[in-house]
Amino acid sequence: MNNTQHLSEHCPSVNFILQETHPYRKFSFTSFLTGNKMANKTFQKTLLGCSIALMSAFVAGNASAAKKVDDTYSRLNQCIGYYNQSQYTQAIPCFTPLAKAGNDQAQTYLGIMYQHGFGTQKDMATAAMWYNRAARQGDKWAYDNLKAMGNPKLATGKTWADYRNTVEQKAAAGEASAQTALGSLYYFGVGGVKQDYNTAKNWYAKAAVNGDAAAMNYLGRMYYYALGVEQNSMMAKQYLNAAAKAGNVQAKNLLKKIK
DSSP: OOHHHHHHOOOOHHHHHSSSOOGGGGOOOOSSOHHHHHHHHHHHHHHHHHHHHHHHHHTTTTTHHHHHHHHHHHHHHHHHHHHHHTOOHHHHHHHHHHHHOHHHHHHHHHHHHHHSSSSOOOOHHHHHHHHHHHTEEEHHHHHHHHHHHHHHGGOOOOSHHHHHHHHHHHHTTTTTHHHHHHHHHHHHHHHHHHHHOHHHHHHHHHHHHTTTTTHHHHHHHHHHHTTTSOHHHHHHHHHHHHHTTTHHHHHHHHHHHHH
């Protein structure tokens, strides 16, 4: 038995991703993570996570631990199968114990289903909770969904309309984080609004005046990448530097690339 066959035997979810178009690509808010690129990233993550966990268990000589890892990925494979076949009422109870046990992929899938109402009522608060848990473990797609949401702390209602109304009220009252969140809805074109960079820029500008580092970062990116505005490196660096000084990591990373 070669290494690929051995890993395939103990990581059935690897086989699943190789044989099927992975459902992770279905409902991304942004255009950054789509198609084969997304499927490949998910395969790499599953492959790495499964192989590391198995090797750790075998090196420690703990056969029961290795079997537990095997069982977890077998179960994840089954849950993804339910999801891919749109059997959401079976997918939710399948993913839930894995998510509660800390599996970030299961947490992200639950976030998607609660957000879109797949097999359950739409519940933005529950979706945000699962996305947060997955994002804290480094799940990139969960992080991007939270970023598109703008301010998940305000996601206390059940629907996008509830969330948007809360954000609009707080933004109109001058709350900087809500102004940034509202800008992000228009920036990504989610929450029942069409993508509108000009409206996004206006809200980000208000939030930036109120000292919001995330808004400064978005404005810097808009000027650097010419999103709804003419490309202006000086303005981009001005906003990015201000965001970086306020502790925004994304702004710091982009400044390293453009200097």
